[in-house]
Amino acid sequence: MISITLPDGSIKQFDQKPSGMDVALSISQGLARDCVAMELDGRLVDLGQIIEKNAAVRLITTKSPEALEIMRHSAAHVMAQAIMDIYPDAKLTIGPVIENGFYYDVDMQPVSEEAFSKIEAQMKKIVKAKVPIKRRRVSKNEAMEFYRDEPYKLEMISALEDASISFYEQGNFTDLCRGPHVPHTGFVKAFKLMKVSGAYWRADQSNAQLQRIYGTAFFDKKQLKSYLHFLEEARKRNHRKIGKALDLYSFHDEAPGMAFFHPKGMAIWNELLDYWRKEHRDAGYVETKTPIMMQRFLWERSGHWENYRENMYISSIDEHDYAIKPMNCPGGMLLYGRKHHSYRDLPIRAGEVGLVHRHELSGVLNGLFRVRAFHQDDAHIFMTPDQIQDEILGVLKLVERIYGTFGLGFSLELSTRPEKSIGTDEQWEIATQGLESALKQYGKDYKLNEGDGAFYGPKIDAHIKDALGRTWQCGTVQLDMALPERFDLSYIGQNNEKHRPIMIHRVIYGSIERFFGILVEHFAGKFPLWLAPVQVGILPINDELAPLAQNLAQDLQRAGLRTETDHRSESLNKKVREAQLNKIPLILTYGNKEKESGTVSVRTLDGNVKHGIPVPDFIKEVQANIKERKLEMDLFSR
RNA sequence: GCCGACGUAGCUCAGCAGGUAGAGCAGCUGAUUCGUAAUCAGCAGGCCAGCGGUUCGAAUCCGCUCGUCGGCUCCA
Incomplete structure (x- = not known):
């Protein structure tokens, strides 16, 4: 006798060990038809799995939040099967679920999107046949034997620690997979292949280049349609398109990745900065400006020459090396360091709308979103350790005010000490504590990214949410324990001794170019009156x-x-x-x-x-x- | 940087079994003088991204370069 506890607390008794499907059937036929998997004592498993002992079961129907991911994973298998039917020599690697669908990386000859209709047609056949998807456990040796001609699968299996391994079978197709999966391929009703690109095995450029085929899938056609409609809407709002149509900015081959702003674009730009300056004046900031090109020995001192040179534009003038700044901070350090500071002067909040250049890889350039020359609405705040909390809180409030003016919601993330980092435990403790207590005092929920901080300090990132619900990381507040050290910054404390100031970098718009682009898409070109280039x-x-x-x-x-x-x-x-x-x-x-x-x-x-x-x-x-x-x-x- | 797609008039795009470039909009000129989402007619506008190759002949085929776009983070 097996007792199954359902989420509402009721208990079902079975004479024989039931499968998830039996549990579903014991409730209703309709439910059974709609089930894709189950949660067995907190673990997601196949509906077909036999329940060996008394357990708590929650059935996952097509309406459950987890269901979509499970089905999309099955969709990836259906696509893989279709690909193998059409390209028998292809070698499968991995096929995970991603945010809006799934992909499968396949080692095969390059395909273009023209192949999609063929693959989709084959997928339709598989879906229509409602092929049962069955799980099978095999030993590691068996699995290695099965995949003796599949180098990628062999590599994956040997990396697995479990003694036995699961295979999923649907018709003539078998794939190594942890699961769970939907009961049969008929659940993959509404799907579409989206794009194809190259990707490296294990994301390593020295490995083979694979074909990554992306798709998306939903439980019904209507949802698929509305997703495609959303993409269409986003496409219409594309800032490159709107920027051209409204004569705001342009790009030219003569300066790839660097925007040219037209008079109408400048009207918006200037409004953004006027507003920024007003808010910062009110919040007690002063404004500075540092040169965009400085000598090599500055960058050696800041550490950029060693760690960031790849991304820097470098020039030689009068036999001396110069670099165009990729960040504003070293210049800001020089400004702070040029005279003595008393603890009474702190905090110093020094803003700088600085033009920086970074040599991004050509392939990643993307309109105003990813450029090689951009302005940061930077500020460096120098303070004593006991000012950390108040200062961070001040920045968070400023962030809220400014984003609110554009009708942008936002969320916060705290990133803490990574494995490779500089500074003492105590410094990290004080710094991280300061950020945390500021966040607590601020009172908004935040996400914790353990170990995701910069090597020189913890940080808080602000992600804004635009009118289409897309999120963008814009603002960031980073505590920096390296630069004050490297530039030997100090202030004279109450005890008349030298102390090292705490320093943060922070931006709110982030890159003004990028923020501009986000606003164009957020408002779909219909700017509020104060921003409109022609009012x-x-x-x-x-x-x-x-x-x-x-x-x-x-x-x-x-x-x-x-x-x-x-x-x-x-x-x-x-x-x-x-x-x-x-x-x-x-x-x-x-x-x-x-x-x-x-x-x-x-x-x-x-x-x-x-x-x-x-x-x-x-x-x-x-x-x-x-x-x-x-x-x-x-x-x-x- | 790598993979794939793409680059034709200011803009959007057609032309690509190789035979010497076309439309709509914008612009200009003329007519019209209009009450809330396209008045009519005419004119002008292009080294078909650049360089090289194949060919009697290249926007069209091939190679290289430049640029744009989609990916290259999601780990059975």
Whole structure:
């Protein structure tokens, strides 16, 4: 007699050792059809597994959060089977589940996406046949024998410590796998192959290059469709596309990975920085600027020459080596070190919007997201050990304020001491404690990444979440125990003795270029008024009114608004259409009515039009919205 | 850097069994003077990324270079 405890606490009795499927069937047929696996005493296993003793069982249905991963893993097997059917000489390696699907790395001749339809067709056949997926345990020796011609599988097996190993079989296809898997291939209903790329065996460039084929899968077609729709939406928002369409920035072969900002892009850029400066002034920061090119001996002292030279642009001038800065910190150290500091001066919060250059690999460049030249909204804070908590807290609050202005949510992660690190235990203890207690005091949940800190200190990262729910690591607060040492920084303490200051680097936008790109995608080009490159578009209804419209434009410009007048001899319809496509938040049409009454008619991007707003009222409301940097356009709602 | 795809007018793209480049939009000119998402007509615009090769002939085929995009972190 076997007793199975279900999640609701009820107990089912079985005369014979049941499988998960038997448990499901004992509840209902429908449930059994919908089950993909079970959790047996806290472990995810196949539904077909026989339960040997009394146990707690939770059935995993297609609606359970774990189900998708299990099914996607099975989908990877279905894809592998299809590939083997079509390319019998291919050698399989690994095929894990990833965030939005799965992939399989296969040693085979390079394939392109053209092969997808063939592979997908074969997969469909396998899915349609609802081939049972069966688990089989074999000894290590048996497994080695089975895979004698499969070098990758052999390598994996020999690395396994378990004495016996599990195989999964579906029809003529067998794969080494830990499982669990869905009961049969019919569960892989809605799938699509997404892309293919090269990847190295064990991610090591000296190993063979494999074909990595990516796919995604869902339990029903509707979910797959909505995922594809999401991708489409993201594609439409692509900042490279929008940046071109709205004339914000461009890239040129003459300077790969380095953005050129156009007048309209600069309008946004300057707003971002004006805002940044205001917030930092209010938070007690001063601003500095250090050269972008400095002599080799500085970089030797900071350690960059030894550890970061690969990524640095280096030049020789008058027979001396110079490097273009990849980071702002060494310059900041020189500024701190140029005079004596008293404990009374601390904390010193020195901001620097510094232009840095890093020679990233050509293949990783990606619009504004990954560039070789970018500005960091850096700041270095120098302080005494007992100021750590307050200072970190101050940064976290600033982070919250600034992201909030853009309507961006965020989450925090704390990374602690890695294996390879400098500094004493005590220093790490004080530093990590400081970050932790600041986080506690701040009160927001955070994720702990043990051992993920930099070798020179622990850090807190801020990940923002954009309008599509995608996350981006932007802000970071890093404690640095190396640089104050290397530059022999000090302050005179209360006891009249020299002490080493604690130093943090922190950024909030991170890379301004990248943050810019994120904002473009976050807002899909429809910037809030304060950021919009053209805030007001003026459309005279006919050519005769154009000069008067120009006067109106001047009045608005004097009031500090960025305006653009469309005085072409085009139809009003066309001007409206283009203004909408250019995402101008306030579109004013100017005709005889407006001329006579001294009012404006305002069209907003949602297509709503309000007539008869007196020009002074318009200016006042718009200025207020801009001044408060509002996200919403709640103008003229009276 | 590596693998794959790609590079044609300012933009979006067609042309690619090798026969000497085309559309729409934007621009310019003219007509139209318009009340909230494309008025009409005409004109102009390209060393087909660059270099080399194959060929009687190359945007088209081949090689190299440059650049762009998707990957190269997810460990049975």
